[in-house]
Amino acid sequence: MLDFHHSWPYERVANDLYFEECPFCHHAPVLLSIKKEAIEGAFQGIKTHIVMPCCHESIVIALMDRDYIWATQALR
Template identity: 40%
Template sequence: MIPFRNSLPYDIVMKDVYVPECPFCGRSQVLLPLKAEDVRELRGSARKRAVIFPCCHTRLQLVDADNDYLLADRPLRSGG
């Protein structure tokens, strides 16, 4: 189970991965430098993936994913 505070919701649109809001700068509808295949490779594997948000250039390490959320190696929000 993905810890809520380390999770980030995402959407796939035409093989591109978007997050509704950047957890660091608050910009909305951020296109991540990931493709749908990258997310599938993260699911349930030991593989990790570094992502740099194009809006604020913050680096984030992704460690897992499910159909709705990306899992980071650090908290992205309070609670959970």
């Protein structure tokens, strides 16, 4: 089980996912570039990578739920 420090909240607007603030550089808001297939896989627990468009840091998503992205590294 992942620790809450490995989670980050996101918002869904239409088919787009947004972070209110980047966990690395604190840029706000951040549109995530992730494909629909990758989102579906993340909900099933399939690991996927995203690169933050603001600072080019990488996040490995271990799991997603309706409110949070759960990463393999600490985000908080």
